[in-house]
Amino acid sequence: MPSFRMMQNADLIARPSGAPRLELADLCKSYEEGGRTHTVLDGASLQIAPGERVAILGPSGSGKSTLLNLICGIDLPDSGSVTIGDVDLTRLSEVERTRFRRRHIGFVFQFFNLLPTLTVFENLLLPLELQGSLGAQDAERARRLLERVGLLDRSNAFPDRLSGGEQQRVALARALVHEPDLVLADEPTGNLDENMATQVAELLADLVRGERGTLVVVTHSRVLASRMDRVFRLDHGRIVEDAR
Amino acid sequence: MRLLTKSSLRHLLHHRMQLVLSVVGVALGVAVVLSIDLATGSARTAFQISAETVSGRATHQISSQVGPIDERLVARLRNEVGLRASAPVVEGFASSALLPGQALRILGIDPFSEGSFRPFVVAGPSARDVGSFMTTPGGVVLSAVTAARAGVAPGDSLPVLVAGRSWSLPVVGTVEPADELTRAGLTDVLLMDISGAQDVLGLAGVLTRIDLIVPEGADSLQLLGRIRALLSPGETIVEAGTRTATMAGMIDAFDVNLTALSLLALIFGMFLIYNAMTFSVVQRRTLLGRLRALGVTRGEILRVILAEAAWIGGVGSAIGLAVGVLLGRGLVRFVTRTINDLYFAVSVERIEIEPALLVKAAALGLGATLLAALPAALEAASSEPRLALLRSVREAKSRRMIPRAAAVGVASIGAGTLLVFLPSRSLGLGFMALFFVVGGLALLTPAGALLGMHLSRPVLGRVAGSLGLIASRGLMRSLSRTAPAIAALSVAVSVTVGLGVMIQSFRGTLAEWLDATLSADVYVSLPGPTASRASGTLPPELIASFVAHPDIVGHSTYRGIDIVDGVGVYRLVALALDPRGEETFDFIEGDAASIMRAFQGAEGALVSEPFAFRRRLEVGDRVAVPTPAGAQDLTVLGVFYDYGSDQGAVIVSRALYNRFFDDSGVTSLALFVRPGADSEAIVQELLTMVPAGTTVVARTNDVLRTASLEVFDRTFEVTAVLRMLAFIVAFVGVLSALMALELERARELGVMRAWGLEPAELRRLVLTQTGLMGLVSGALAVPMGLALSAVMIFVINKRSFGWTLDMQVGPGVVAEALGLALVAALLAGVYPAWRMSRTSPAVALRGE
Structure with a gap:
């Protein structure tokens, strides 16, 4: 049964020796808009080594968010494949992709997307709770990460009482709390002022390096991109390496 | 069209489901109120027109x-x-x-x-x-x-x-x-x-x-x-008309009770509007803030929100009027049958659609909508600083409100209880007491809900794991949204439970009373114009031949005449009682044996409980009974329980009756058969003695008991229909509230989906939440329902009809409340669960 085999594959990389290799091969994605087909990705390909940190640049509407959605399996390409480690996400069922995402991927969103009804600390615990019951070491890890982003004293505050920069720092901690192999960030500094953007960019790069994960950031900020190992550009639906 | 209005209309159209449910809520509320008005009004009008037509000029x-x-x-x-x-x-x-x-x-x-x-x-x-x-x-x-x-x-x-x-x-x-x-x-x-x-x-x-x-x-x-x-x-x-008016007055209490029940549907409709408008404002917090920043005044925002409510109320009322007329046509059949069974013969050919009733129903619908929308409109118009609009601040505020609401609730219940114990017979005060008790209980629900969720957390964790805990925490953290929905569902279920217990108690009391009262084996009377009313007198030769039957060992005769006086209509009964039937009466007070001795000795009259209640009579008082020999002041020897008529009865011994009336007629006959004889076979034999061209109704006590309970069940059919309609309105309200609640969380659920919550898990999460709300509502509805039924049984019913009923609570009440609330809440969760689990997290994350 293919799905069973896929789950076996998913479990195989459940304990990877290090961050997985990410390979995007010939991705195509288009949307129907008012009877017209709008092509967003047109044969996009990319290979990222384990532990590498890359930025993908592109103006608004160039398909950056679509690309991230395909990488994490929220959306499926019209054609092409997304392979993380040994697992081709496009061949997994919806449930298998969800479970894979739950275990292996961490997210940082442009608009933070913290849950307004949970405190800062509870927001951090949520990804862990989704994986099963919470233990004492989980709470400890959450506290450690909050300390690293400098917000331990705001543990019991609700997200809407924090500034934008503070909320994004919580979002960074939340993205890493379950020790994901791959961290995806969608315009993580797009909603912050220059000073705060710099701080968050540094923190993101340091944290992911510290956790030995692979990081893919989509952004139109050259400042943020400059902190990554490699920089790519989305150009008419294809990914090309940026000359810097 | 002004852009402000355009923006408001577009918002309504973008949230079509909420809009439709709101309109449906108002429409149903208006329809139920109008239909009851039309049904009882038409029955009254038909009776009056018929009486006036035959009275002429x-x-x-x-x-x-x-x-x-x-x-x-x-x-x-x-x-x-x-x-x-x-x-x-x-x-x-x-x-x-x-x-x-x-x-x-x-x-x-x-x-x-x-x-x-x-x-x-x-x-x-x-x-x-x-x-x-x-x-x-x-x-x-x-x-x-x-x-x-x-x-x-x-x-x-x-x-x-x-x-x-x-x-x-x-x-x-x-x-x-x-x-x-x-x-x-x-x-x-x-x-x-x-x-x-x-x-x-x-x-x-x-x-x-x-x-x-x-x-x-x-x-x-x-x-x-x-x-x-x-x-x-x-x-x-x-x-001319005085007698007709007195007769028509017989159905006043019946009418008031039906009207009160119909208003309930409207109140549930208001709950719905309140919820819908509050959500609508909450959803637009940012938009309203932007409008204020652009220079839109508070008054303009208030007007926009109220105009939306007026639009919903207007369309809902218009639909409600049309549905109400249709519903009225259906209900008039039930209402007429009950009036025929219990009060007077009337045949209603059509429903009288009086413009005043339409205007009243529409005004109620529109007024109730605007009133229910007012808090939301005021909130939208208040230009509070950003802090006050923050979700966490709102939730903290809601949480702080819980003890205060509970305190007001306790005070309201206290006021209701005080009204219950006031030495008054006012039905209006009775309904006010009911309102205070229901309102108070509703205000206690947030505290009850919070307690219920705290208590259920350990169980939920064990049964549903992390998802269960997430679900429970989500509910407790959004009390500003969940509490009104839980309160609405609790009140709706409690009213259903309360009415159910009331009807059950009434039926149980009646059944016990029939068992005690129908002490003879066979009852004989003449058929009346409707199935449940006897008329005329039995031919004396037929009575003679019946009592001469070898298996008949004793008999009682009953002669009833309706008396209309300044207070109302009652039945004067002359009873020639066989000694076997002496234990028929169950007296409210006094020694039955000595009362019956005095009765048989023609020393006075027995009066039924409703008669004593209406005329404020006690044992030893005197009651004036009109007779052809002039009004006779008779001593009240005893007050007996009687559930046969709410108009009341005065019973005198045949000897006493014969002293004043030149009338030897017998309306009905109760026969005692030889022990061991087959009553059913005797009935068949008696019927063979009836001469051609004459029809009598002879029934064994079992058949009569069943027939009486059938009349009872028919009487409560209209209540059952109203109970169901009120519940449907409440259900639509809860459905709308829960749907809005879950749909509002689209982004939150989208984040969870992105984090790896499977569609099936998301469905489980949403259904666990709504199911938990249902269970908590159901659990709260049980004591609420019992309190309501107690007020209905001991206050409303007593003041309306004068009956003392035993409150009888069956074991099914708890299961019914929990089941109803759970099913309603789960059903309400199905659509959001289905919709959210099918929505791509990418769409949910993108937000509006």
Whole structure:
């Protein structure tokens, strides 16, 4: 049964020796808009080594968010494949992709997307709770990460009482709390002022390096991109390496 | 169109489901209120039109409280008082196999005395008809509509059954009045010559009443005085319509109870609007903030939100009016049947759509919508600083409100309880007490819900794991949204439970009472115009042959006459009681044996509980009973429980009755059979003794018991329909609240989906949340429902009808409440769960 085999594959990389290799091969994605087909990705390909940190640049509407959605399996390409480690996400069922995402991927969103009804600390615990019951070491890890982003004293505050920069720092901690192999960030500094953007960019790069994960950031900020190992550009639906 | 209005309309159209549910809520509320108004109003109007039509232009009527009037009084009025405008009338009820289910009113008149009394008599039958009317014995004229319905034409015969005797009456003509009202009033009338009617009704030489036209003027009082001087004891002269009004007043309490029940649907509708408008404002917090920043004034925002509510209320009310008319047509059948079963014979041909009722229902709908939307509109208009709009601040505020709401709730329940114990008989105060108790309990629900969720957390964790905990925490953290929905569901279920317990208690009490009361084995009476009403008197020779049956070892006879007096209508009963039946009565107080000794010794009267309640009588008081020998002050020997009629009954021994009444009639007969004999077989044997052309109803006590409970069940059909409608409105309210709640969390659920929550897990999460809300609501609804039923049983019912009922709570109540609430909440969660699990997290994350 293919799905069973896929789950076996998913479990195989459940304990990877290090961050997985990410390979995007010939991705195509288009949307129907008012009877017209709008092509967003047109044969996009990319290979990222384990532990590498890359930025993908592109103006608004160039398909950056679509690309991230395909990488994490929220959306499926019209054609092409997304392979993380040994697992081709496009061949997994919806449930298998969800479970894979739950275990292996961490997210940082442009608009933070913290849950307004949970405190800062509870927001951090949520990804862990989704994986099963919470233990004492989980709470400890959450506290450690909050300390690293400098917000331990705001543990019991609700997200809407924090500034934008503070909320994004919580979002960074939340993205890493379950020790994901791959961290995806969608315009993580797009909603912050220059000073705060710099701080968050540094923190993101340091944290992911510290956790030995692979990081893919989509952004139109050259400042943020400059902190990554490699920089790519989305150009008419294809990914090309940026000359810097 | 102004852009502000355009923006508001677009918002409504973007949230179509919420809009539709709100409109449905108002429409149902308005429809239920209107339909009840139409149904009871039409029954009242039909009764009054019918009575007024047959009274014609009479200004006064002479009738007797204690039986028929001697027909010679007409001649004395003409000769001694000089009153020419006097018309003798004989009236009674009949039924016909050709017009099933319709009580027919036989109206016997003297065509020569009619003059201008009843224009339809003059305008109706042609001279030839009047001639044949007079010359054809038993000739009958009926309305063209009724004749067509019965399939008879002049020259045919109409078979009728009057007090158990079959007659075949020649149809001599039909009338077709030009005006609608008279036509409606005549649908149940069989017009006969007075002597023919006297024959058929068994009223030889006597009249039911005399209609008079007393000219207005200075000497009218003097004239009335002279007429009064001619009257015998028990006879009265009253303005035409007084008796009808008293009779119609019998259904007042019934009407008030139905109206209160129908208003409940509207209140649930208000809950719905309140929820929908609050959500609508919450959803637009940012938009409203931007509008304020652009310079839109508070007043303009207030107007926009209220205009939205007015639009919803207007459309909902308009739909509600249309649905209400349709619903009214359906309900009028139930209402009429109950009125026929319990109060008086009436046949409702159509519902009277009075513009005033439409305006009232629409105004209620619109007013209730605006009132329910007001808090949301005020909130939208208040330009609070950003801090106050923060979700966490709102939730903290809600949480702080919980103890305060609970305190107000306790105070409200206290006020309600105080009202309950006030020494008052006011039904209005009773409903106010009910309102305070329901309101208080609703205010306690957030605290109850929080407690319930705290208590359920450990269990939930074990049963549903992390998802269960996430679900429970989500609910506790969004009390500003969940508490109103839980309160609405709790109140809706509690009302259903409360009504259920009330009906169950009533039925249980009635069943026990029937067991105790129906101590004889076989009951015999004549069939009445409707299935549940006896009429006429049993032929004495038939009684003699029945009691002579070798298996009959004893019998009681019962003679009942309806008495209308200044207070209302009641039944005076003469009872010749077999010693075997002495334990029939269950007295509220006093020693039954000594009361029955005094009763058999003709020392006074027994009165039913509703009679004592209505007239504030206690044992030892005296009650004035009109008799042909003048009003008699009888001592109240005992007050007995009686669930047969809410109008009340006065029972005297036959010996006492015979002292004042020249009447040997027997309305019904109770027979005791030899121990071991088969009652059913005896009934069959008794029926073979009945002569041809006569019909009697003979039933074993089991059959009569079943028939009585069937009447009870029919009476509560309308309550059951209303209970269901109110619940549907509440369900729509909860559905809308829960849907809005879950859809509002689209982004939050999208984040969870992105984090790896599977679609099935998301469905489970949403359903766990709504299911948990259902369970908590159900658990809270049980004590609420019991409190409500207690107020309904001991206050509302007592003050409406004067009955003491045993509160009987079956084991199914808890299961019913939990089941109803859980199913309603789960159903309400299905759509959001399905929709959210199908929505791509990418879309949910993108937000608006």
